[in-house]
Amino acid sequence: MNLKVISRNIGLALLVSALFMLLSVIVSLANGNDSALAALLISFSLTFIVGIFPFIFVRRTENITLTDGYMIIVLSWILSFVFGMLPYALWGGPFTLDNAWFESVSGFTATGASILENVEELPKSLLFWRASTHFIGGLGVVVFLLLIIPNSSPVRLRLTNMELSSLSKDAYSTRANRTVSIFAYVYLTIVAAAFVAYLLCGMSVFDAVCHAFSVSATGGFSTRTASIGAFHSIAVDIVTMVFMIISTSPTWWSSS
Amino acid sequence: MFRKLRNRIREVHLSLRTKLLLSFSSIAVVLLISSIISIMEYSRMSSYVSELIADDIYSINVSQKISTLLDGYNLQVLTAIGDSSVTRLPDFDQRRFVASCDSLKASIAGSKLLPLADSVLYSYQAYMLTSLELESVIQSTFIDSRSWYFGRLQPAFNHLRSDIDNLNTGIYADLQAHSETFERGFYRSIIPGAVAVGVGIVLVLLLMFFIIAYYVNPVYKMLDGLDNYRDYNRKYTYTFEGDDQLSSLNTHVSELIEENRQLRRKVREYKESEEG
Numbered sequence: 001m002n003l004k005v006i007s008r009n010i011g012l013a014l015l016v017s018a019l020f021m022l023l024s025v026i027v028s029l030a031n032g033n034d035s036a037l038a039a040l041l042i043s044f045s046l047t048f049i050v051g052i053f054p055f056i057f058v059r060r061t062e063n064i065t066l067t068d069g070y071m072i073i074v075l076s077w078i079l080s081f082v083f084g085m086l087p088y089a090l091w092g093g094p095f096t097l098d099n100a101w102f103e104s105v106s107g108f109t110a111t112g113a114s115i116l117e118n119v120e121e122l123p124k125s126l127l128f129w130r131a132s133t134h135f136i137g138g139l140g141v142v143v144f145l146l147l148i149i150p151n152s153s154p155v156r157l158r159l160t161n162m163e164l165s166s167l168s169k170d171a172y173s174t175r176a177n178r179t180v181s182i183f184a185y186v187y188l189t190i191v192a193a194a195f196v197a198y199l200l201c202g203m204s205v206f207d208a209v210c211h212a213f214s215v216s217a218t219g220g221f222s223t224r225t226a227s228i229g230a231f232h233s234i235a236v237d238i239v240t241m242v243f244m245i246i247s248t249s250p251t252w253w254s255s256s
Numbered sequence: 257m258f259r260k261l262r263n264r265i266r267e268v269h270l271s272l273r274t275k276l277l278l279s280f281s282s283i284a285v286v287l288l289i290s291s292i293i294s295i296m297e298y299s300r301m302s303s304y305v306s307e308l309i310a311d312d313i314y315s316i317n318v319s320q321k322i323s324t325l326l327d328g329y330n331l332q333v334l335t336a337i338g339d340s341s342v343t344r345l346p347d348f349d350q351r352r353f354v355a356s357c358d359s360l361k362a363s364i365a366g367s368k369l370l371p372l373a374d375s376v377l378y379s380y381q382a383y384m385l386t387s388l389e390l391e392s393v394i395q396s397t398f399i400d401s402r403s404w405y406f407g408r409l410q411p412a413f414n415h416l417r418s419d420i421d422n423l424n425t426g427i428y429a430d431l432q433a434h435s436e437t438f439e440r441g442f443y444r445s446i447i448p449g450a451v452a453v454g455v456g457i458v459l460v461l462l463l464m465f466f467i468i469a470y471y472v473n474p475v476y477k478m479l480d481g482l483d484n485y486r487d488y489n490r491k492y493t494y495t496f497e498g499d500d501q502l503s504s505l506n507t508h509v510s511e512l513i514e515e516n517r518q519l520r521r522k523v524r525e526y527k528e529s530e531e532g
Contacts, residue, residue, distance in 0.1 A: 046455050049282050056278050057466040
């Protein structure tokens with residue numbers, strides 16, 4: 001088990017979270033420095049420093065074993081949950097440590113369950129971060145595959161009882177890489193399409209972005225306590241239903 | 257453009273000094289963040305709650321002053337009624353009492369204790385209205401002063417005391433709630449600092465791991481390789497991944513040893529040819 005490679009790739013996953021924390025900081029600044037600004041700035045600083053730290057020492061490696069890959073995935077998820085709860089825990093309000101952990105895990109796993117009784121009490125930047133956890137979680141599986149499969153030595157990969165010969169290893173890596181890239185592009189396209197559709201239904205840009213993140217990950221976080229029902233719009237309901245079905249389609253394709 | 261930038265970033269090689277400086281600076285930044293957070297959070301929380309608790313303590317003191325004033329006056333009235341030798345009617349410092357009530361209301365303004373403070377004032381007015389009858393009661397020949405006291409004034413006084421006690425109870429409950437808020441707030445205020453310290457500890461452990469993996473272990477292995485060459489004339493074959501001065505040092509050591517081996521071989525061959 002190569003701890004250096006594992007730490008570097010975990011750092012990369014944390015940098016993704018840090019990027020979205022930074023975007024949440026920008027949302028906070030755009031909303032006149034709302035109450036979550038300090039919490040998000042601190043969270044971004046800590047997550048960024050921890051994420052970038054391994055890059056100081058560990059160079060990019062072309063060789064990740066399957067064991068390393070599994071460790072990267074597991075630890076990246078766990079550490080994303082831990083650092084993802086920082087904005088909630090630091091902001092306070094209804095977020096005790098266990099509530100913050102719950103909200104973070106629910107976001108990243110695209111579960112959508114929430115401890116909040118009144119979603120509207122959260123500042124917009126924190127709502128954006130909340131929706132971003134859905135986006136990151138939904139994209140996370142694809143991103144991890146992108147990270148690991150191109151760098152894995154196909155000689156070491158075993159699919160059920162099949163062993164790849166050296167003649168086919170390049171072809172396998174390229175095919176796998178392409179498949180994962182397609183998944184990523186499809187996911188991003190679904191997010192963009194959902195965003196445009198919500199805008200056309202009359203949602204604000206902020207609400208459209210957050211709901212696009214949520215529906216594409218088939219999560220459940222909304223910017224309103226009453227969720228989609230708060231908009232009292234058949235069009236919004238239909239768009240949500242359509243995109244929930246579309247968002248599950250990559251799963252159908254991959255299983256077929 | 258993004259690919260060019262990415263390739264450029266990949267080509268950047270940090271020196272040994274830069275890596276160590278960056279890593280220690282990161283830890284220092286995290287610890288600085290944690291201390292700033294701790295100081296800010298604690299001072300913000302403590303000043304907010306301290307104000308509330310200070311208001312509660314002030315309210316309790318004022319409430320006790322009011323009680324003392326009233327008890328003193330009521331005792332004087334009772335003395336005036338009971339002791340016929342007393343000729344001077346008791347005097348109540350109304351201005352001081354009303355001022356105390358006003359300051360009490362100001363200190364609990366905005367809280368749910370305000371209705372209780374208003375009740376005290378209304379009860380006080382009722383009591384004072386009744387106590388104004390004292391002079392006429394004492395001078396009257398057909399009104400029994402003791403019956404008046406126990407029948408009219410004492411109930412008004414009891415009602416007033418009851419309202420004051422209710423207000424005191426409310427203030428103490430408020431104080432307790434604020435103390436609990438302070439306690440909860442204390443733990444919450446130290447969480448950000450504790451988190452940052454935790455992150456700092458994680459970074460320290462990571463740094464320790466990287467220093468051992470990238471610098472200490474390679475130095476030990478280089479030394480082993482040199483000892484093996486010097487003692488047993490074994491070939492120096494040690495290599496490790498790296499892009500800084502230590503890997504350059506290893507490469508140079510390897511080259512020097514190879515040069516040394518070849519020179520030794522040449523010297524040996526020359527000696528053998530001389531002897532032959």
